[in-house]
Structure formats: structure tokens, C-alpha cells
Amino acid sequence: MAPTERSFARRTLLIGAAALTGTALPAGTAHAAGAAPWPRRFPLPDGFRPEGIAIGRAPYAYFGSLANGDVYRASLATGRGAVVARGLGAGHPSVGLRVGRRGRLFVAGGESGEIRVVDARTGETEQVYATGTTFVNDVVLTPDAAWFTDSFAPVLHRVALDRHGRPGALRTVTLGGDWEQGPDFTANGIERTPDGSALLLVNAFANGGGLMRVDPGTGLARAVGLGPARLPNGDGLLLLGRTLYAVQQWQNAVDVFRLDAAGTRGTAVTRVTDPRFRIPTTVAAWGDRLYLPNARFDVDPPRPDTEYDAVVVDQV
Template sequence: MALADRSFARRRLLTTAATLGGAALLGGTAHAAEVPKKNWPAQFPLPNGFQPEGIAIGSAPFAYFGSLANGDIYRASLATGRGSVISKGPGAGHPCVGLKIDRHGRLFVSGGGGGDLRTVDARTGKIEKQYAVGGTFVNDVILTPGAAWFTDSFAPQLYRLALDRHGKPGAVRTVPLTGEWEQGPDFTANGIERTPDGSALLVVNGFADGGSLLRVDPGTGVATTVDLGAARLPNGDGMLLLGRILYVVQQQQNAIDVFRLNAAGTKGTAIARITDPRFRIPTTAAAWGDRLYLPNARFDVEPTPDTEYDAVAVRQV
């Protein structure tokens, strides 16, 4: 394990003990001291035809959404629900799938079938760097103090984008997935998170054993299956870890399955399932205060320029 990734574990433990109540320091902060006011909308529209997938919330009450249609990024105020496109994407064939934002105001974008990953300045909307990794479908991303990690849904590998102590991106390295990782004939890896103690990564495998969660050593790529009891993740998509509570969005099931993990992330106990009649195939989740915000991807309809999309908020467990 690289020195930067070892520091990830230490800083993760410090974060858990801090006033954020165990929420992730980068890209998943719960902002417990800033609970949304009662008049903040629990549902708000996204642009017609936008085709949302990823969501990110940083240190201010704004949500960022990525477009599968052309890679655009839309920012909405959580206080009002109003927003606008703040970054134009590369165009058709270069979507924005997974999305995270760091404390420096830099967005990290998974480029899906475009086979790339990008960084975007959230203030100016400018694409800072674009890395062609040759991946078949770069799906999701998670930030650690030493790196941004990306999944590839059609190949047994992760992409590690090195970050310096100021969060500036450097070189990309491909990390093969081995050990108990089982690669399916098609779509396999999806969402990615970290273990509560910061020692490893967690990756959804939609193929193995009917849908499972794998714990990946970031230094070696060796994967081991997380014991979730009888629970399965056949439609597991985006994940969000708050303290030891892991939220897994099961998109086609219109549900969020909630697990309590042990510190090392080797075992999880199912504690709740969140459903809501407003869910229309949500894909990913981000937190602010006591709420989870999710974009409705509506994968059950053929997208058109007039297709309506929205985001919804539900209470955390």
C-alpha cells in the first residue's frame, strides 16, 4: 500500500471521531450541524432530457448532477431546488457517470463508455484534465486522501488517479482485481466506497453470487467477499458510507438497502430498506444534514429531449 493510502486509514479514523459524527471527510460529508430547513424542497426538477446518473454534494448546500447524454454537470441549490448547467461536457459518447467533489472544489468524473476520467473545476466549469484510460465503461468514483478510485464495469480492474496533499491529480495507474473477484460476461463492477476504518475499498459486484460486495486491498487489488448474510445486491449501484452505516442504492428495485458494517468492512448486517413512491430508478446518493439526495435516472423509459427528470430527498436511517 502506498504511503498516501496508508494515511487515508489514519485520517479516516480521525474523521470518524470528529464532530461530523463519522461522515466521510471527502465527498460524502453529512453536515450534521446544518440540517436542512423544513421548507427546503424534498423533490426538485432537473432539466428535461438531462439523463442524470451521478450526484455529489460538497461543503456547501449544493448538489451536482452528471448527464449521461453529453457529460454536462448541473448544480442545484438544496435550499431552493433551482439550478443551472455549470459545466458543458465533451458531448455525445462522453457521459458523466460517477461523480464526486473534493474540498478544493474539484469534481471527479467517470466517463462511462467514453473510456476516460476527468477532473472539472466546479467554480468555472472548465475541464481541467482528461485521462484516456482505455476502459470499456468507467462507472463510479470514490475519493481518498491519496487517490481517486474508479471502477470499470466490463473489466476486472480499478483505476487509481494519484492525488497530492493539495488534492491535485497526477498519474493514473490500472490496478487489476484478483482474489475472489468474479468477472461476469457483461456488466459487473458498479459502485465504490471505503471501509469504515479506511483500510480498504468496497466495490459492488453485480454478477458474483447474485450480486455481492467485495472488499479490495488498494495496494494489491486482491478482493475478498464481504459477509452480508443472506442479502444480495443484484441491482447495486451507488454507495454512500456514513460512519459504519452503508447505503446501497438498488436502482431497478427502487430501494436503498442499509447495512451496518464492522470497522474493517469484512462483514455487514442488513438493518433497513428505504423505499419511496417518488423513486423512479434512483442510481446514486449523497448526504446533507439528515437527508439523502438521489437523482431519478428513469432507466425504464426511452430518453428523449423532453423526458422529465428530478431528484428526491429521503431521511437517513
């Protein structure tokens, strides 16, 4: 095991705590006294086709476009926003994304097979990695790496990060153990375990859909015990402490689990639904709120004038 892998658990715990400190505010502090309430729904550009969302250390949400790879930034305080990074065009979507240090966005490139690193401050694409696979779907950041799922191949893609968060070499980790690769979309959302010792992946195929706990050094996967709960439409994951939010897109729901520290078992807590959900895909947090883009996959084919939005619900 490489030195970077040995330090995975300890350093992930440290950065995870710092990230939560940077983005989580006490309940009721979402806006200043006397100011207008922060919106609980805001529009995204027509025809944008959002899928991923990321929120960093400031109250702004970044959304990736399936249409052309653009990245849109919206103020959580006002709901207003603009495209801050132009994509590479049709066939180069932005699917899952996360905010790293110094405003770097790590972007999963979907069917392009690309991983992109974008400077959200300048809009420039700093680096493009070609994975050689067919659908790079979602991403999570740890102190040493950016980890990407691939929906049509039993692999994870790892982009090394130095101590300043700058991206380095790309390598592929093959998934084994309990991993079962289905004939269609299989891997989707990705997170870390509460203790930082491993990764959690949605596997929408195995045993009717659920979670896998993956050793980042070996790729060995073990099914997470969730009792009778299943994630057949599992998409984005969000871990806050030991609470895991799992978006079930076509069910228009977010399932909430309480995990043990190692991420080997989980207990279903509740299911969050909302009449404003229109096939949400991913979720990010700020303060005591959860933000979800509505992907509207039921609009087929999507049109340039199709309306899209993001909605806000309370954390459990």
C-alpha cells in the same frame, strides 16, 4: 507497498471524519427558522439523463448527464439550479462523480473510457485521462487518490492526489482474489471501509450480487459477508459512519447495512422505498437527508423532453 498506500487507512479516517463534519448537520437544521422548507423533490433539466450525484461541503448537489457529460448544480435550499460545466458531447457521459478540494469534480466518463477533472467554479475541464477501458462507472476519494470502478474490466483506476488534492498520475490496479467478472455490468458503486483500510465495491455478478472488500495496494478482493442479502441491481454506495446505503436501481430501493469497522461483514438493517423513486442510481447526504437522482432507465429510448428529478428521503 508504496508510502501513499501505507498511509491510506490512517489518513482516510481523518479525512472521512472531516468530510462528515462538513456536510452533516443536526436534524432539524436544514433551513432557518421562518424560512421556506427545503424541497423534498426538485426537477432536473428535461432530457438531462442524470446518473451520478455529489454533495461537498456546501448545500449544493452536482449531477452528471449521461446525454452529453454536462454537470448541473442545484441548491438544496431551493431546488433551483443551472449547468455549471459543459460536457464533451455525445459519447462522453458523466456517470459517477465526487467533489474534491477547491471545487474539483472527479468524473467517471462511462463508455468514453475517460476520467475527467472539472473545475466546478469555472466550468473548465482541467484534465482528461484515457484509461483504455470500456466503462468507467463510479468514483470515491481518499486522501491520496481518486479511485474509479470499471464495469467491464476487473480493474480499478487510481489517480494520485497530492496533499492539496491536485490530481497526478494514473495507474491501473488489477482485481484478484474472490473477484468474479461477469459477462455484463459487474463493478459499479465504490466506497471506503469504515476504518479506511480498504475499498468496498459492488459486484453485481458474483454470488447473485454483493459487496467486495478490496485491498487498495494489491487489488485482492474478498467477498463481504452480508448474510442472505444480495445486490443484483447494486449501484451507488454511500457510507456514513458504519452505515452503508446501497442503491438498488431497478428495485427502486435503497438497502441499508450496518458494517463492522473493517468492512468484512455487514448486517441488513432495513430497505428504504418511496413511491417517488423512478429507478434511482446514486445517493448523497446533507444533514439528516439523502438525495437521489431518478435515472428513469425504463424510458427507452430516452427523449429530449423526458422529465427528470431528484428526490429526498430521511436517513435511517
